[in-house]
Amino acid sequence: MTITELSPGLTLIVGSLLIPLLRGRARSVYLVLLPLLGLVHLAQLSTGEFGVLHFLGLQLVTLRVDRWSMLFGWIFMIAALISAIYALHLRTALQTTAGFAYAGSAIGAVFAGDLMTLFIFWELTAVTSVLLVWAGGTASAYRAGMRYLIVQITSGMLLFFGAVIQFKATGSLAFDHIGLDAPGGWLFFIAFGIKCAFPLLHTWLQDAYPEASEVGTVFLSAFTTKLAIYALARGFSGTELLIPIGAIMTAFPIFFAVIENDLRKVLAYSLNNQLGFMVVGIGIGTELSLNGTAAHAFTHIIYKALLFMSMGAVLYRVGTVKGSELGGLYKSMPLTTVFCIIGAASISGFPLFSGFVSKSMILSAAGQGAYLITWVTLLFASAGVFHHSGIKIPYFGFFGHDSGKRCKEAPVNMLVAMGIAAILCVGIGVMPGPLYAMLPYPVVFEPYTASHVLGQLQLLMFSALAFSILMWTRIYPPELRAVNLDVDWLWRVAFPSAWRYGVGLWESLLASAASVLAAKSANICSLVARHRQADGLLIRSWPTRSMAMWVMVMLLAYLLVYYIGK
């Protein structure tokens, strides 16, 4: 078996085990070399199915190389490289080891050709990534990590049961198009939907990502959810149900993002919103929309990482990313500010930035497919994402009211990582050709038409106008130190409270039943006792004449019964 028959995910997973053994400069060099080695490994691959294993009568395909898996393989490896450079300032090995094992698992999952291999890597992404949440180091990070782990493992178990049902029904473990009507289809759908943060299944994302360490969130933002997008695109392309789900996903998080104070949580909400665009693309299921989803996953990973890196740098230097505590940081961190603005411009889809060339494909697909409500929702979400990610993040973080906080610029390694991501954002935006050439289907789409550019610029400029009017009139809600409830309130507060209330009610019911019983049983006992005392009914000595009379009564009764019975 040569290297071209091994999953590139294994390069990172096996390679990550060496990280704790290295120290100082050697480790830094190794952390950069490892993902570069992974990129070389990817470049060696050729299309086809490799690494076929036979295990207990099952056929496992550990390496399936096609245009879908290669695209996600490339972007995951690039994200691993950027994250590794961003993490070079760390003195401990835990986060980078976990991060590389996590990235490797995600890459292993996208190259998996069968459901069992997918399941194994799917669960590996869960157990490796939770370490990055726990690396946040606080008690609340620990609890959020536990919740995150439970949700992720549940998703894996559903995937496993789906695989078993498919195998029993068809005798095949192949991971191809599934559809809702297939055996186990709904199990797969919900398993992917949990990891993809579908509405109501989404809160693990906003719960865990802002609690992770500054490096951890950068790793986390790239892999888990985009792996779910990949799995949905393979298994459920053209599933109409995904269109309304995706449209809701684009719209509802932006309301939360507007009033959220923790700027990394704002980014987590906008991550959710961006996933919605990709889900809509999968649901429409045309070549244009699927290309749009693939392209958007690619560009999104880079600009989202860039935004999380800029906020991570602020967290590292200032110690907080609360909007209410920040402001005026452009004076201390000018380069980080510029990188953040580039990320913000990309996510907002400004022409010449990467988000524009990918998101407009999905919008066009929705418009051409006459999904009018969806199209309007996506347009609303595009304006909204500019409002909270494009304006709010840079404004409250780096400009706005000067908090008086002064700190050093971000460490060099962070600046380099942000610089690479920023160059990619602008590069893809200016020259989308190379990205389009990698997409799953041939691209017949021109993003830079006068109509597209003008429409998008109008949308963004007038959104900025709305922001300026709202700030001018002081209608814009100020950043407040507060938490906002989301549906996870149900299982963090409501269900436990209801459970405690129910248990309390049950216990008091039991107690009152017991006291009633106790009173009753006391009565019975005393009755029994009374009749068994020396002068009680059953114990006391009776006179002979009364005995004779009772015998006579009995005989008379017997006679009576005898005559009646006759």
Added chain:
Amino acid sequence: MNRPRNHRHAEARRWLDYPENVRKIYFSVWIGCAILLLLELMIDKHAETTAEHWFGFHGFFGLIACIALVLAAKLLRRIISRPENYYDHH
């Protein structure tokens, strides 16, 4: 972690520290909007949906959408906002 220092005194004022410059930014946004509306008259639009043929559709849609978004979010805050340590007590 490097703790930030507070020293507002003896620091040169930046361009953005002057209110009149902030006002310039506001004005430039308004002018930008006006220019984009004028540009629409000059280009040849090829739209995918009917709405896109309406003059200034994207602009006015963005303006109204964002104002509605913020007003709705303010209402939402009244319902779901809790003290910062809310979950510590539950």
